[in-house]
Structures are given as structure tokens and as C-alpha cells.
Amino acid sequence: MPRINLLPWREAERKRKRQEFGVGAVAALLGAVLVYFVVNWQMQSAIDDQMARNTYLNDQIKELDKQIAEILDLEEQKKRLQARITVIEQLELSRPEIVHVFDQLVRTTPDGIYLTSVKQTDRKIELKGIAQSSTRVASYMRNIDSSEWLKDPALQILETKGASDAGSQFTLNATQENPQVAAAASEQKAGPGQKGPVSKKAPKVPGGAS
Structure with missing residues (x-):
């Protein structure tokens, strides 16, 4: 009965398995690195988009604050003008x-x-x-x-x-x-559209004493 030496085949099989394991490990590592970079890129992109939105909102808030300040300044000017008009009207009436x-x-x-x-x-x-x-x-x-x-x-x-x-x-x-x-x-x-209380004129007393 002939004898078959299986040692070279076993050694080749182990070598092939080691190569397959190495290739699989490298592929898994590369896949993990790729997933990390993809996820990191997506997160960074989301952060950049949110930062851009925040910057836009801050700019709009500053613009609204500026407009509010201008409106308040106009209100103050209006109040001062109304006060001056009131004084002028009172002076005209008191002449x-x-x-x-x-x-x-x-x-x-x-x-x-x-x-x-x-x-x-x-x-x-x-x-x-x-x-x-x-x-x-x-x-x-x-x-x-x-x-x-x-x-x-x-x-x-x-x-x-x-x-x-x-x-x-x-x-x-x-x-x-x-x-x-x-x-x-x-x-x-x-106020406008309303009439103030009607003042009743007191009766004049004749100049001569009784």
C-alpha cells in the first residue's frame, strides 16, 4: 500500500488560511477606517450646516435689534415732538x-x-x-x-x-x-374719537352787590 505525505498540503492549507485571515483583517480594518471617515465627514458636514444656520440667525437677530433700536429712537423723537406741540398749543391758548x-x-x-x-x-x-x-x-x-x-x-x-x-x-x-x-x-x-367731559359754565354774577 503506497504512503501519501500530507505535510506539504497541510502546510499549504495553513498558509492559505493565514493569508485569507490577513486579507480579511486588513479588509475589516480598511472598512472600519472608511466607516469612521464617512461618519466623521457626515458629522462635520452637519456641524458646519448648523454653524452656518446659527451665523445666519445671529445676523438676522442683530439686524432686528438694529431695527428695534431705530424704532425706539423714532418713538422717542415722536414723544419729544408731541411734547413740543403740546407746549406750543398751550402757549397759543395762554396768550x-x-x-x-x-x-x-x-x-x-x-x-x-x-x-x-x-x-x-x-x-x-x-x-x-x-x-x-x-x-x-x-x-x-x-x-x-x-x-x-x-x-x-x-x-x-x-x-x-x-x-x-x-x-x-x-x-x-x-x-x-x-x-x-x-x-x-x-x-x-x-383720546381720539372720544369727547372729553363737557364743562358747564358757571353763571355770571352781576357786578353790582345786592
Whole structure:
């Protein structure tokens, strides 16, 4: 019976298997490296896209902040202009005030009273004079209280010197009023499309005392 030497075949088979294992290991390593680079490239691409979006959003936010700042600046300018317009309107309305005040001083002064001094400080008016009696002073105060251009009469001094027919010296204070300014302020407070409260004119008291 012939003998067959299997050692060379076994050695060749082991060598082939080692080569196949080496090729498979190298292929697996290359595949892993390839997968790593592909995944890394995809992640980096996603990060770059997100960074680009973030940059775009930041630029848009800065632009909106700039527009908001401009709008706020325009609002401030509008408020300043409205304040100036209000001051100008009040000045226009207050121009004839002194004429009305002197007219009311004449109209509200009853018979038996004459003024010796008129002093104005801001909106306060100090009136000094001589009255035939205290009832004349009371009538004068009622007339002032009924006036549209004067209000809040307050008696400070009332004294009689010398003979009883010499009259009484008095000092009273009043406040200057402007019904036009008050009506304009009421309309502005009520807002557009609304009417402010209607002011009722107080009845005029005749200049003569009863």
C-alpha cells in the first residue's frame, strides 16, 4: 500500500488560511477606517450646516435689534415732538390769558370795592383793596368763584381801621384759570374719537352787590 505525505498540503492549507485571515483583517480594518471617515465627514458636514444656520440667525437677530433700536429712537423723537406741540398749543391758548384776567377783574369787582394792588406769582393772584363792608368782600369772592378765568378765592386779611365808614382793608388770593387749556387737556386725555367731559359754565354774577 503506497504512503501519501500530507505535510506539504497541510502546510499549504495553513498558509492559505493565514493569508485569507490577513486579507480579511486588513479588509475589516480598511472598512472600519472608511466607516469612521464617512461618519466623521457626515458629522462635520452637519456641524458646519448648523454653524452656518446659527451665523445666519445671529445676523438676522442683530439686524432686528438694529431695527428695534431705530424704532425706539423714532418713538422717542415722536414723544419729544408731541411734547413740543403740546407746549406750543398751550402757549397759543395762554396768550390771551392776561386780557381775560384783567377783564374778569373788572367784571367781578362789585360796587363798593376798589383794588389798590394786584400781584401775580405764577398762577396765583394776590388782590388787595378797600371794601365798604365785609358783605362786599363776600360778594366779591362769590363773583370770583363764578368766573371762568379765576377760581379758589381765599380771604387772607380783613380789617377795619379808623372810623366805621372808612371801609375795610382786605387781602385775598385767587388762582388763574384757563378754560381753553383745561378743555384741550380733557380732550387729549379722552383720546381720539372720544369727547372729553363737557364743562358747564358757571353763571355770571352781576357786578353790582345786592
